[in-house]
Amino acid sequence: MNSIMLHDIINEAEMQHGPLALDIRQISRRTFLQLTGIATGGLILGFSLRSEANPVTPAAANEFVPNGFVRIDTDGKITLYAKNPEVGQGVKTSLPMMIAEELDANWDDIQIVQAPINEAYYGRQSAGGSQSTPTSWDICRQAGAVTRSLLVTAAAAQWKVPGAECTTDSGKVLHQASGRSLGYGQLVNDAAKLPVPDPKTVTLKQRQDYKLLGKRISGVDNRKIVTGQPLFGIDTVLPNMLYAAYQKCPATGGKVISANLDEIKALPGIKDAFVLEGNDTVTELMPGVAILATSTWAAFSAKKQLKVKWDESNASKDSWSAAINKAGELAKSPGVETLASSGDINIAYQQAKHVQEAWYSYPFIPHAPMEPQNCTAWVRDGRAEFWAPTQRPQGGITSVSKMLGLTEDKIEVHQIRGGGGFGRRLMNDYMCEVAAISAKVGVPVKLTWTREDDMQHDFYRVGGFHALKGAVDPSGKLSAWEDHFITFTDGTGKPTSGGNINEEEFPLLLVNNTRLTQTMMPLKVPTGPWRAPRSNSIAFAVQSFINELAVAAGRDHVNFLLDIMGEPRWLKPDDINSINTGRAAAVIKLVAEKSGWGKTLPKGHGLGLAFHFSHAGHVAEVAEVSVDANKKLTVHKVTVVADVGPIINMSGAENQCQGAVIDGYSTALGLGLSIENGRIQETNFNQYPILRMKNAPVVAVHFIESEFNPTGLGEPALPPAAPAICNAIFAACGIRVRELPLTKSGFTV
Amino acid sequence: MPDLSLEVNGKTLPVKDVDPSTPLLWVLRDHLGLVGTKFGCGGGFCGACTVQLDGKPIRSCSVTVSSAVNGKITTIEGLASVDNVLHPLQQAWIELDVAQCGYCQAGQIMSAAALLSKNPKPTDADIDDAMSGNICRCATYTRIRKAIHTAADKLAALSTEIGGVV
Numbered sequence: 035m036n037s038i039m040l041h042d043i044i045n046e047a048e049m050q051h052g053p054l055a056l057d058i059r060q061i062s063r064r065t066f067l068q069l070t071g072i073a074t075g076g077l078i079l080g081f082s083l084r085s086e087a088n089p090v091t092p093a094a095a096n097e098f099v100p101n102g103f104v105r106i107d108t109d110g111k112i113t114l115y116a117k118n119p120e121v122g123q124g125v126k127t128s129l130p131m132m133i134a135e136e137l138d139a140n141w142d143d144i145q146i147v148q149a150p151i152n153e154a155y156y157g158r159q160s161a162g163g164s165q166s167t168p169t170s171w172d173i174c175r176q177a178g179a180v181t182r183s184l185l186v187t188a189a190a191a192q193w194k195v196p197g198a199e200c201t202t203d204s205g206k207v208l209h210q211a212s213g214r215s216l217g218y219g220q221l222v223n224d225a226a227k228l229p230v231p232d233p234k235t236v237t238l239k240q241r242q243d244y245k246l247l248g249k250r251i252s253g254v255d256n257r258k259i260v261t262g263q264p265l266f267g268i269d270t271v272l273p274n275m276l277y278a279a280y281q282k283c284p285a286t287g288g289k290v291i292s293a294n295l296d297e298i299k300a301l302p303g304i305k306d307a308f309v310l311e312g313n314d315t316v317t318e319l320m321p322g323v324a325i326l327a328t329s330t331w332a333a334f335s336a337k338k339q340l341k342v343k344w345d346e347s348n349a350s351k352d353s354w355s356a357a358i359n360k361a362g363e364l365a366k367s368p369g370v371e372t373l374a375s376s377g378d379i380n381i382a383y384q385q386a387k388h389v390q391e392a393w394y395s396y397p398f399i400p401h402a403p404m405e406p407q408n409c410t411a412w413v414r415d416g417r418a419e420f421w422a423p424t425q426r427p428q429g430g431i432t433s434v435s436k437m438l439g440l441t442e443d444k445i446e447v448h449q450i451r452g453g454g455g456f457g458r459r460l461m462n463d464y465m466c467e468v469a470a471i472s473a474k475v476g477v478p479v480k481l482t483w484t485r486e487d488d489m490q491h492d493f494y495r496v497g498g499f500h501a502l503k504g505a506v507d508p509s510g511k512l513s514a515w516e517d518h519f520i521t522f523t524d525g526t527g528k529p530t531s532g533g534n535i536n537e538e539e540f541p542l543l544l545v546n547n548t549r550l551t552q553t554m555m556p557l558k559v560p561t562g563p564w565r566a567p568r569s570n571s572i573a574f575a576v577q578s579f580i581n582e583l584a585v586a587a588g589r590d591h592v593n594f595l596l597d598i599m600g601e602p603r604w605l606k607p608d609d610i611n612s613i614n615t616g617r618a619a620a621v622i623k624l625v626a627e628k629s630g631w632g633k634t635l636p637k638g639h640g641l642g643l644a645f646h647f648s649h650a651g652h653v654a655e656v657a658e659v660s661v662d663a664n665k666k667l668t669v670h671k672v673t674v675v676a677d678v679g680p681i682i683n684m685s686g687a688e689n690q691c692q693g694a695v696i697d698g699y700s701t702a703l704g705l706g707l708s709i710e711n712g713r714i715q716e717t718n719f720n721q722y723p724i725l726r727m728k729n730a731p732v733v734a735v736h737f738i739e740s741e742f743n744p745t746g747l748g749e750p751a752l753p754p755a756a757p758a759i760c761n762a763i764f765a766a767c768g769i770r771v772r773e774l775p776l777t778k779s780g781f782t783v
Numbered sequence: 784m785p786d787l788s789l790e791v792n793g794k795t796l797p798v799k800d801v802d803p804s805t806p807l808l809w810v811l812r813d814h815l816g817l818v819g820t821k822f823g824c825g826g827g828f829c830g831a832c833t834v835q836l837d838g839k840p841i842r843s844c845s846v847t848v849s850s851a852v853n854g855k856i857t858t859i860e861g862l863a864s865v866d867n868v869l870h871p872l873q874q875a876w877i878e879l880d881v882a883q884c885g886y887c888q889a890g891q892i893m894s895a896a897a898l899l900s901k902n903p904k905p906t907d908a909d910i911d912d913a914m915s916g917n918i919c920r921c922a923t924y925t926r927i928r929k930a931i932h933t934a935a936d937k938l939a940a941l942s943t944e945i946g947g948v949v
Contacts, residue, residue: 122884252880259885260873262819262859269818331809404886404920453886485824685880696922719828728911730924
């Protein structure tokens with residue numbers, strides 16, 4: 035039996051503003067146990083399945099070690115802690131829904147706050163890889179179920195009836211035989227004295243009994259969003275705060291030789307200006323000039339007057355146009371490294387009925403979230419506090435700890451909603467910058483990047499090239515697949531972040547004769563994960579080329595793809611991170627049905643299909659487009675079928691799919707960066723034309739809610755969008771698009 | 784630097800020690816603490832900073848504070864009624880769960896409110912046209928359009944209830 039681990043030391047104010055996260059880590063187990071006995075108006079319950087990571091050392095091997103997910107006050111108020119960062123993917127709503135379902139609480143009576151950062155307690159607290167849902171599914175449900183179990187036990191004891199006779203509903207324990215009921219708030223003092231059951235022994239609900247999961251629930255911050263209440267990182271205001279801007283070299287790696295600091299300091303509203311040497315780590319602090327002012331505008335205005343002489347001897351000289359030419363040259367030779375091979379590809383080509391070759395490419399793109407990078411910090415008295423719209427707060431703590439020479443227990447990060455992430459906020463450079471600035475001046479500082487800073491100092495989705503070759507045998511089946519992938523390396527000998535390809539990338543495990551090779555070109559421009567990393571670009575090449583092969587063989591794309599999937603099976607047994615061909619076939623068949631695949635279309639219209647598996651999600655999409663004689667493109671509708679298991683929040687899930695498809699289309703249509711002399715040429719939205727409402731297609735979303743555990747949906751609906759649209763363009767007008775963005779081939783909307 | 788006063792959301796607010804060329808956006812956010820209006824691009828390209836000046840949508844990042852001193856400014860904070868009844872657009876935004884990250888939505892709503900005030904029953908094309916200055920990076924366009932229609936329906940029902948006057 036596990037020992038009692040309940041406490042109510044946290045109050046709302048501390049959670050929101052202050053020292054709690056630090057205090058929790060500093061509490062010894064003995065103190066913690068003592069505190070758990072002091073029930074002063076509430077019950078806070080938590081636990082970790084990762085007890086080995088918990089700073090509170092268990093006394094016995096089987097001991098149950100808590101952390102905070104649920105708080106119930108004696109007045110019945112329920113607070114649930116959302117453990118992961120919210121950047122628009124909806125987890126601040128959906129993760130607490132998992133707790134609330136098992137707790138059997140009334141959703142409308144619950145308030146949600148973001149948890150403090152403590153991965154030892156909470157497990158993974160980052161927003162990336164569509165991982166929040168799968169990594170929180172068990173722990174959040176168990177947090178709710180264990181709490182419910184304690185409340186039932188407490189009620190049963192009061193009533194002197196067996197617990198099995200009690201039920202729960204909407205925040206109450208009920209004893210139907212005697213008609214009695216007690217609200218959760220009335221039970222917390224008794225519940226807090228009970229031993230916490232092992233979460234594995236607590237029965238979780240069956241899906242058919244769900245009251246909340248699967249429903250359409252409006253986001254928990256929506257009222258604040260639509261009334262303009264302070265909510266985002268950039269909205270942070272602290273007493274005596276200064277406003278900062280930071281200028282780095284437009285070519286990554288440039289160092290400050292000199293700057294007109296005296297002129298800057300003399301400008302209106304400017305409090306200080308100084309050079310930061312940086313630590314030569316692009317994800318942390320690169321050299322630059324910091325300007326501190328009494329307002330954001332004063333800082334931005336002064337930044338325009340700033341004249342910096344840069345030493346660019348070690349800076350990036352990268353050029354996208356040169357890379358395109360070089361990749362074309364490299365494609366004439368075999369790939370330098372062989373990443374995967376099977377069968378005998380040459381024999382397959384000899385025996386083939388159709389052999390097809392094609393050259394695909396896609397550009398660098400920035401994340402361009404609507405909220406430019408920003409962070410507020412207060413470094414003083416040997417500690418540092420951050421209000422950080424980051425996707426990876428613990429990563430920021432680690433960086434800042436090293437940079438400022440502070441131990442991690444002296445660093446506190448408040449989770450703040452981010453105005454879009456898409457992977458950009460997995461990096462914590464803005465956090466390191468403001469840390470260094472605040473450390474120098476000792477007062478609270480809000481650093482705000484301009485849009486130009488944001489576009490020019492990103493960790494870009496890396497551009498890339500695929501020389502594809504494939505074969506179809508006389509029976510009409512895919513018999514060979516070859517990809518010479520030309521990508522970039524940052525000098526480590528490995529592909530730059532986001533520039534690698536999976537050795538099991540579709541369809542390598544499904545074809546008998548394959549070869550995947552890779553050649554790398556040097557790159558200094560920083561790259562990183564961009565919504566559905568790798569998949570967002572590779573799916574375009576792979577799923578377009580599948581269509582080319584189907585067309586070459588005179589086969590229907592749906593049937594050709596289903597043949598590739600073959601018999602229903604996991605490609606790696608019981609590994610949800612590998613394709614399940616049964617799930618794949620099911621989404622392909624349903625999307626064909628829902629989109630009216632094969633229907634008669636008006637002249638100039640075409641349907642295009644694409645499937646992609648990423649982040650444990652099986653997604654198929656069909657686009658209907660039309661193209662006129664002047665290459666004016668209209669995407670009328672995209673039909674999505676996704677299998678990510680049971681849906682947690684139907685509203686959020688549908689929204690993610692619609693947004694992902696339009697994001698995929700927007701990017702494929704007109705977005706790409708030019709890079710010359712290490713500099714990103716595009717600086718703002720006038721040169722980076724994100725799709726607007728009038729061009730947004732209808733996106734019809736359907737889910738196959740299979741019996742597998744739920745997985746994330748922030749990313750997997752994006753990769754199929756571009757190839758589905760490009761395949762539809764081919765069907766509509768016979769033009770095969772092998773280079774993104776579409777505007778480079780003369781398409782307009 | 785001079786002191787100014789602005790009429791924002793029906794109140795006259797003093798703004799001390801401000802450069803008259805400062806964009807209205809930064810006066811709202813940094814001087815007046817009205818942070819609902821968002822900074823997105825600084826060039827009038829994205830619409831995140833949309834507010835209304837005398838009922839017309841403007842990009843507050845590209846309008847100087849001095850040019851707004853004689854007008855009536857409405858920000859997202861002032862869209863609900865004085866007794867805190869949400870505007871039908873705000874209600875529709877919550878009902879339809881429009882937002883993903885939510886950062887652009889204040890600007891979207893202010894553009895939509897300006898549209899509905901002159902065109903209470905807009906078509907899809909009217910909406911697309913009126914909303915063309917607002918980017919949503921999360922691409923919630925489908926729901927934004929639907930929410931504007933929903934709000935228009937709410938307004939129509941409201942005007943029927945109270946005898947044709949809104």
